[in-house]
Amino acid sequence: MAFQVEGKLHKAFNTEQKSEKFRAREFVIEIQDGNYPQMIKFQLTQDKCEMIDDYNEGDEITVHFNLRGREWNDRYFTNLDAWRIEGAGSSQAAPAGAVSDADYPELTKAPDEFKDDIPF
Numbered sequence: 001m002a003f004q005v006e007g008k009l010h011k012a013f014n015t016e017q018k019s020e021k022f023r024a025r026e027f028v029i030e031i032q033d034g035n036y037p038q039m040i041k042f043q044l045t046q047d048k049c050e051m052i053d054d055y056n057e058g059d060e061i062t063v064h065f066n067l068r069g070r071e072w073n074d075r076y077f078t079n080l081d082a083w084r085i086e087g088a089g090s091s092q093a094a095p096a097g098a099v100s101d102a103d104y105p106e107l108t109k110a111p112d113e114f115k116d117d118i119p120f
Contacts, residue, residue: 004064006088007031009057010039015049025049027082029063042082051085060088 007029015025025044030037042063044051055061064084070077 002064002066002083004062005029005031005040006060006062007040009052009055009059009061011057012052012055022046023049025052027052029061040080042080044082048083051082055085055087062086062088 010028010030012027017023028041065080065082068079
């Protein structure tokens with residue numbers, strides 16, 4: 001599931017080497033929700049850990065993330081895994097490997113016109 005939220009960068013933590021092959025970095029954004037601001041913690045992993053380096057505390061950012069959950073020893077964990085960060089209101093390019101609508105050709109024929117295009 002992909003989501004996005006806009007808020008103010010509150011804190012970016014240092015990257016932690018969790019194991020020989022896995023590293024993670026957390027950051028917190030502040031979003032307004034009624035009378036009380038909410039502090040939401042996100043996680044960056046592996047090659048995405050440096051994505052937050054381009055921003056300073058207080059910057060307005062948009063975070064694109066996936067909602068992840070798992071069970072371990074009858075305990076449940078939820079992670080908000082960020083996969084893109086951009087300045088609020090900007091339209092930065094997606095990370096390498098991401099697919100957008102611009103990657104597909106525009107449909108020039110109506111679906112009924114494709115019936116005779118099949119070569120067999």
